[in-house]
Amino acid sequence: MRTDDLIKALDADARSKTMPLRSAWWIAAGAAAVIAAVVFLLTIGPRPDFMAAAHTMRFLSKFVFTIVLAISAFALVRALSTPGASTGRAAMGMIAAPLLVAAAVILELFAVPSADWGTRLVGTNMMICMTFIPLIGIGPLAIFLWMLRYGAPTRPVLAGAVAGLLAGGLAATFYAAHCFDDSPLFVASWYTIAIGALAALGALGGRLFVRW
Structure with missing residues (x-):
């Protein structure tokens, strides 16, 4: 069977689903957001000074990064799950979140004395971040991988990686409400590593469970 024929067959199968x-x-x-919220609230929950922190630019910038990542990954994984899409x-939208983080890091380097860069980078919650985002x-x-099986991705490994970025962006959005390390230097390093682990x-998962 030719590649074009295979893509058409997969697309027809995806369109024939009940929903x-x-x-x-x-x-x-x-459903994924609800599950993430439940796990977050039953484990660490928001930081005690959440309302006060919400008035600071560094705290809010974390959510800009994680939400933009989740939105862009959601758009891409949906496209990847549909053959021929x-x-x-x-x-291209996946570039937005890294660019935002890079811009925030540059601003932080200008705003903070160089003697404090290391402290801001390491932070105080490194291990908590690395544990709770995953x-x-x-x-x-797991839900997003199941959705990829419901669709018909022709590049299952790539689709699985993007599903991991989507799950990571969603998880990091909740975790950011708990994290006391608001520096973009911390976010650019440890958030990225934790999200990368999910990717x-x-x-x-895409290779093992989604491939055709």
């Missing part, structure tokens, strides 16, 4: 793929993805995203524009994100990742796990 349209577009609607199923939105339901899956809602255009992914170029959604793939913990909060593992449930959503790697998603790629493995």
Whole structure:
């Protein structure tokens, strides 16, 4: 069977599902958010000074990064789950979150004395961050991998990795409400590593469970 024929067959299979793929993805995203919220609230919960911190730019900038990452990854993984769908524009959107973090890091380097850079980078919650972002994100990742099986991705490893980025962005959004380290230097390092772990796990899941 030629590649074009295979893509058409997969696309026809995806369209024949009882629930349209577009609607199923939105339901899956809602379920994933609920699961992440429950795990977050039952484990660490928001920081005690959440309301006061919400008035500071560094605290709010964490959510800008994580939410933009989640939105862009959601758009791309939906496109990847549909055979023959255009992914170029959604793939370009994935650049937004890293650019925002890079800009915030540059501003931080100008605003903070160089003697404090190391302290801001290491922070005080490194291990908590590395533990709880994957913990909060593992449930959503399982849902997104299941959704990829519901669709018909022609690049399952890539789709799984993007599903991991989506789960990581969602988990990091909740974790940011707890994290006391608001410096972009901390976010750029430890948040990225924790989210990257979920992306790697998603790629493995795509290879093992989503491939055709």
